[in-house]
Amino acid sequence: MKKVKYAIVGSGVAGLSLAYFLAHKGAxxxxxxxxxxxxxxxxxxxxxxxxxxxxxxxxxxxxxxxGAAFLRSLPADWKVGYRSCGSLLLAKGKEKVSLxxxxxxAQKIGLPLEWVSVKEAIRKVPLLKGADFEEALFCPSDGVxxxxxxxxxxxxxxxxxxxxxxxxSKVKAIHPDSKGGFEVETSRGKVKTNILVNxxxxxxxxxxxxxxxxxxxxxxxxxxxxxxxxxPGVDPRWPFVWDMTHALYFRPEEGGLxxxxxxxxxxxxxxxxxxxxxxxxxxxxxxxxxxxxxKISIRRCWGGLRTFSPDDNFCIGWDxxxxxxxxVAGLDGHGxxxxxxxxxxxxxxxxxxxxxxxxxxxxxxxRFSNEAQNYARLPARQGM
Numbered sequence: 001m002k003k004v005k006y007a008i009v010g011s012g013v014a015g016l017s018l019a020y021f022l023a024h025k026g027a028x029x030x031x032x033x034x035x036x037x038x039x040x041x042x043x044x045x046x047x048x049x050x051x052x053x054x055x056x057x058x059x060x061x062x063x064x065x066x067g068a069a070f071l072r073s074l075p076a077d078w079k080v081g082y083r084s085c086g087s088l089l090l091a092k093g094k095e096k097v098s099l100x101x102x103x104x105x106a107q108k109i110g111l112p113l114e115w116v117s118v119k120e121a122i123r124k125v126p127l128l129k130g131a132d133f134e135e136a137l138f139c140p141s142d143g144v145x146x147x148x149x150x151x152x153x154x155x156x157x158x159x160x161x162x163x164x165x166x167x168x169s170k171v172k173a174i175h176p177d178s179k180g181g182f183e184v185e186t187s188r189g190k191v192k193t194n195i196l197v198n199x200x201x202x203x204x205x206x207x208x209x210x211x212x213x214x215x216x217x218x219x220x221x222x223x224x225x226x227x228x229x230x231x232p233g234v235d236p237r238w239p240f241v242w243d244m245t246h247a248l249y250f251r252p253e254e255g256g257l258x259x260x261x262x263x264x265x266x267x268x269x270x271x272x273x274x275x276x277x278x279x280x281x282x283x284x285x286x287x288x289x290x291x292x293x294x295k296i297s298i299r300r301c302w303g304g305l306r307t308f309s310p311d312d313n314f315c316i317g318w319d320x321x322x323x324x325x326x327x328v329a330g331l332d333g334h335g336x337x338x339x340x341x342x343x344x345x346x347x348x349x350x351x352x353x354x355x356x357x358x359x360x361x362x363x364x365x366x367r368f369s370n371e372a373q374n375y376a377r378l379p380a381r382q383g384m
Contacts, residue, residue, distance in 0.1 A: 001183075001189070001190040001191065001192050002031070002189065002190070002191050002192070003029075003191075003192045003193075004029040004030065004031040004164075004191060004192070004193050004194075005027070005028065005029030005030070005193065005194045005195060006022060006027065006029060006030045006031065006193065006194070006195050006197060006350065007031050007033060007182070007184055007191050007193035007195070007196050007197065008030070008031065008032050008033065008197040008199055009033050009171055009184075009196065009197065009198055009199060009200050009203075009207050010032075010033070010034070010198075010199035010200040010201055010203070010204075010207075011032045011033075011034035011039060011151075011155070011165060011199075012040075012042065012043060012044035012045075012151075012199065012201050012335070013044040013147075013150070013151060013154070013335050013336055013339040014044075014199045014201070014328045014329075014331060014335055014339065014342055014343070015032055015034075015197070015199035015328070016032070016039075016044075016151055016154035016155055016158065016339075016343075017154050017339040017340055017342060017343030017344075018197065018199060018328055018342070018343045018346050018347060018350075019032050019154070019155075019158040019163045019165075019343075020154045020155075020157045020158040020161070020163075020343060021340075021343040021344050021346075021347035022158075022161075022163065022347045022350065022351070023157070023158045023159075023160070023161025023162055023163045024157065024161055024347075025347055025351060026161075027161075027347070027350075027351060028162060029194075030158070030161075030162065030163035030164070031163070031164050031165070031166065031191065031193070032158070032163065032164070032165040032166065033165075033166050033169045033171060033184070033186055033191070034165060034166065034167050034168070034169060035168070035169065035170035035171070035187075035203075036167070036168065037167055037168045038167070039148070039151045039152065039155065040147065040148055040151050042201060042202065042272065042304065042305060043201050043202065043304045043305045043306060043307070043335070044147065044151060044201075044335060044336070045147060045148060045151065045304075046225070046272070046302055046303065046304030046305075047147060047225075047304055047333075047335075047336055048144075048225055048240075048249070048251065048258055048260065049144050049145050049146060049147045049336065050087070050142070050143075050144055050240050050249070050251060050337075051064075051067075051068050051071055051142050051143045051144065051145060051336070051337045052064070052087060052139075052142055052242070052334075052337055053065050053068050053106065053111055053139060053141065053142060053337065054087075054089060054102050054103060054106045054111070054113070054137065054139055054142075055102065055105075055106075055334065056102060056105075057105075057313060057362070058105050058108070058109065058358075059313070059314075059358055059359060059362040059363065060313070060314065060334055060338065061105055061106055061109055061111070062109050062341075062356075062358065062359075063314075063334075063338040063341040063342060063345070063359070064334060064337045064338050064341075065109060065110070065111055066338075066340070066341035066344075067337050067338040067339055067340045067341040067342070068141060068142070068143075068337060070340035070341070071143070071145055071150070071337075071340065072084065072141070072143070074150075074153060075153070075157070077156075078149065078150070078152075078153030078156070078157075079149060079153075080145055080146050080149040080150050080153055081145070081146045081149060082143055082144075082145050083143050083144045083145070083236075084140075084141070084143045085142070085143055085144055085237060085238060085239045085240065085251075086138055086139060086140045086141070086142050086143070086239040087138070087139045087142035087239050087240050087241075087242065088116075088121055088124060088125060088128075088136050088137070088138055088239045088240070088241045088242070089136070089137040089139070089242050089244060090121070090128075090131070090133035090135070090136050090241065090242065090243045090244060090245065091133060091134065091135050091137075091243075091244040091245050092132065092133050092134035092135070092245050093134075093245060095244045095245040096134065096135050098244065099135065099137060099244055103115075103137055106139075111139065111141070112139075112140060112141060113137060113138065113139055114137075114138045114139075114140070115135065115136070115137055115138075116136045116137075116138045117136075118133065118134070118135075118136065120136070121133075121136035121138075124138070124238065124239060125238050125239065125241055126233070126292070127234075127290065127292045127293055128241065128290070128292070129291075129292045130290075130291040130292055131243075131289060131290045131291070131292070132245070132246065132289040132290075133243065133245065138239065142239070142240070144240065144251060145336070147336060150336070150339075154339075154343075166186065166188050168187065168188065169186040169187055169188040169189075170186060170187045171184060171185070171186055171207065171210065172185045172186060172187060173185040173210060174196065174207070174210040174211040174212075176211065176212055176322060176324075177192075180194065180323060180324055181193055181194045181195065181196075181324055182196045182211065182324065182325075184196065194324060195324050195325075195326060195350065196211060196324060196325050196326070197326045197327075197328060197346075197350075198211075198213070198325065198326065198327050198328065198329060199328040199329065200329065201220075201269075201305070201307055201329070202218070202220040202268075202269035202270075202305045202307045203269045204216075204218055204307065204315075204327070204329035204330070205217065205218045205269075206269065208319075208325075208327075211322065211325055212321070212322055213319045213321055213322050213325045213327075214319050214320045214321040214322075214365060214366075214368060214369055216309065216310065216315060216327075216329075216365060216368045217310055218307050218308060218309060218310075218329065218330055219266060219307070219308050220266070220267055220268065220269060220305040220306065220307045220308075221264040221265060221266055221267065221305065221306050221307075221308070222263070222264070222265045222266075222267045222272050222303045222304070222305055223260060223262065223263055223264060223303060223304060223305075223306055223333075224260060224261065224263055224274060224275070224278075224279035224282075224283075224301060224302070224303045225258060225259070225260050225301070225302055225303070225304070226258070226259050226260070226276075226279055226280065226283060226298050226300070226301045227253060227254065227256065227257075227258050227259075227298070227299055227300040227301075228256035228257045228258075228259065228296040228297060228298055228299065229256055229296070229297045229298075229299045230254070230255035230256045231255070231256045231257060231294055231296065234252050234255060234256060234257060235252065236252045237252075238251070238252050239251075243286075243289070246286050246289045247261065247262040247263075247286065248260070248261060248262060248283070248286040248287075248289075248290075249262065256296070256299075257296065259283055259296075260283075261279060261282035261283040261285075261286055263279065263282050264306075267305060269305070272303045272304055272305050273303065274301045274302045274303040275303075276298070276301040279301055279303075280298060280301070306332055306333040307329065307330055307331070307332065308330055308332045309329070309330030309332070309368075310368065311367075312332060313330070313362060313363065314329075314330055314331055314332075314334075314338075314342070314362070314363045315327045315328075315329045315330040315363065315365050315368075316328050316329075316342065316345065316346055316349075316359070316363040316364075316365075317346075317349055317360065317363060317364040317365050317366070318349070318364075318365070318366070319365055319366075320365055320366035320368070320369030321369065326346070326349070326350060327365045328342065328346050345359050345363075
């Protein structure tokens with residue numbers, strides 16, 4: 001039986017970032033358990049790689065700002081290929097109120113923003129000519145990153161600090177030890193760990209059930225991404241565009257556009273098969289609001305799961321029911337942008353170091369301890 005101090009279930013961006021920061025801070029005995037035979041098989045490897053800092057909650061916004069700063073200054077040998085292009089968030093009608101609220105929150109925490117005219121937005125992205133929007137918010141420090149290279153960078157840094165990873169190690173059972181810690185049965189063998197970290201993404205609820213932790217009810221949603229064939233005139237330097245009113249985003253990719261209809265289909269943890277025709281029909285209905293977008297041809301379509309806690313906020317910290325069980329879950333689509341800040345915050349808690357009080361207050365899983373059984377499976381926020 002292998003004995004470690006920290007066993008992290010899940011090597012998505014949350015688990016990998018946590019392993020990286022634990023190792024970076026000198027922690028020994030870190031083991032990542034990944035059920036798949038490759039990194040990024042699920043949510044972390046299937047997203048659009050867009051760094052977005054204008055969000056709904058102040059606590060998440062602060063994590064996003066810290067995370068984005070880290071992503072802009074990665075170690076050179078990670079070879080991630082960060083592209084500083086900025087973002088354009090569009091709105092009209094009642095969605096303008098929501099966008100203004102998010103902008104005020106972002107400015108409160110010191111994020112540089114610029115309200116641009118419709119004419120200026122079109123200058124930045126000519127395909128917006130004639131599009132159905134009334135206001136545009138430009139965030140110059142947003143960008144795009146190669147998510148698979150980022151995952152590999154976190155893993156490389158974690159291994160350099162002594163962390164290990166067991167690929168293809170599905171967790172089959174978890175047995176709390178009366179003296180503390182857990183015995184974890186995996187498809188690769190047994191592990192005895194002092195602390196068990198639940199970074200299981202869409203599987204977080206089932207991992208907690210196996211361990212006897214507090215019942216926190218998560219909901220996972222599929223979102224489709226579609227990659228077009230090359231389109232003449234698309235400039236890779238354009239900012240990514242997110243239309244809050246019509247629920248659509250797109251950005252340059254491989255000479256064409258990477259687009260999403262921001263759809264949200266509830267799906268259980270597991271494989272996330274894409275429904276190309278369904279996704280294309282949804283996208284086509286949204287494209288009518290962008291008359292300058294050409295008749296695009298889709299060459300690839302895929303889907304990824306985004307996992308939400310009952311109140312749509314992150315779940316990071318010690319369990320409220322059993323000892324030695326730690327959560328890093330429910331990152332609801334913000335995992336990549338906030339990854340480094342989440343990993344650093346979580347590692348501080350695990351190592352008993354002083355952590356940001358705002359994060360502890362907002363993200364603690366103990367907020368669900370008293371009424372977890374009564375929480376409904378709430379719908380995810382729209383348009384994020």
